[in-house]
Amino acid sequence: MAVPYYADDAVALYLGDSRELLPGLGLQVDLVVADPPYGETSLAWDRWPDGWPTLAASVARSMWCFGSMRMFLARGLEFTAAGWKLSQDVVWEKHNGSGFQNDRFKRVHENVLHWYRGDWRDQHRDVPTTLDATARAVRRKQRPPHMGEIGTGAYLSEDGGPRLMRSVIQVRSMHGRALHPTEKPIGILDPLIRYACPPGGLVLDPFAGSGSTLDAARQAGRRAVGIEADERYAEAAAKRLSNLVLDFGGAA
Ligand SMILES: C[S@@+](CC[C@H](N)C(=O)[O-])C[C@H]1O[C@@H](n2cnc3c(N)ncnc32)[C@H](O)[C@@H]1O
Structure with missing residues (x-):
């Protein structure tokens, strides 16, 4: 059994490849929040982890997955072959964005798709209201x-x-204050988690990065398990999560 890199009462973070670690953790979770490498560039870190939608399907019946339209069109069959059915898409609109190619519109959003398995009526779905x-x-x-x-x-x-709540959600990106180059802000993670995971329920992030999902889940009164393959980010996530514990301890 793997030993967590970081753990407290609400969250646990593991260092390693989620495809190798997850089967041994014996988890069943209420919700997966996944932000995989999109596999769209030649950058060394941007490698699509083959087979992960099937692995996610073995531990959960509900999943939010960040990605681009290009990524979902290229990989959609991997989701549906694993038994995932699409319920809806949300757009995270950022205050700034990436302009990698000067012959295309500047990209200032990410897609977040909600997938589920089984019967829709069995899903936890707490519609957010403003x-x-x-x-x-x-x-x-x-x-x-x-x-x-x-x-x-x-x-x-x-x-x-x-x-x-509207399906296009405006939240400032982490530009200038991020621990991770593709870090997702708590402001976009919070409504997704509250929607699909009951209070006290368990969230899994198989690509944990800076630990943003674990942080957001804990702040929302949920529990979370994260797995991150790169020790630099696992270390940053552990530091972030332990600082929050100290902050909360002082406030109580
Ligand atoms: C898009 S980033 C996630 C960023 C994260 N959502 C955040 O807010 O900080 C994807 C992360 O997955 C990690 N990763 C890639 N393949 C992995 C694998 N097979 N198992 C675990 N982590 C992996 C990468 O190191 C990277 O930190």
């Missing part, structure tokens, strides 16, 4: 005729009451 409703709140109380039958009931918002 509290910023104003006079602009939803006035239409009936499903518009063009939508037809799309599944379990429409959400009815009272004027002035909470509204469903």
Whole structure:
């Protein structure tokens, strides 16, 4: 049995290849949050870990996966062959972005796709609502005729009451303060985790990087296990997570 690189009451981080470590951990989790290398460039670190969607399917029935449209079009069959069904896509809109190619639009977003296995009715899905409703709140109380039958009931918002969170979520990127070059901010991870993992439930991040998912899960009152192959990032994640523990200890 592998020994965690870092652990506290809520989170555990392992150093190694998730495809080698995960089977031995004997986990069943409520939610996978995956941010794999997209495998789109020739950079040494940007290698798609073959077979990971199947491995994720062996431990969970719900998964958020970060990626680009190009990545999902190239790899989609790996998800569906592993039994994953797509429920929805969310867009994280960043305040800045990457302009690698000067003949294309500057990319200021990432896609996050929610996948599930089994019956949709068995999924934990706690629809996030915003509290910023104003006079602009939803006035239409009936499903518009063009939508037809799309599944379990429409959400009815009272004027002035909470509204469903929008699928395009604006959160500042970690540019200038990141521990990891592709670090995801807590602000985008938090609603994804709250949506698909019940309070106290267990989240797995097989590509943990800076430990952002573990941090976000812990702050949201969930537990989390992370695996990171690069010791530089595992070390940064452990430091980040232990600092937070000290901070919380002092506040209590
Ligand atoms: C896109 S980054 C994740 C960044 C992370 N979401 C964050 O917010 O910091 C992908 C990470 O997966 C790690 N990685 C790549 N292949 C892996 C594997 N087979 N097992 C575990 N980690 C892996 C890389 O070292 C890298 O840190």
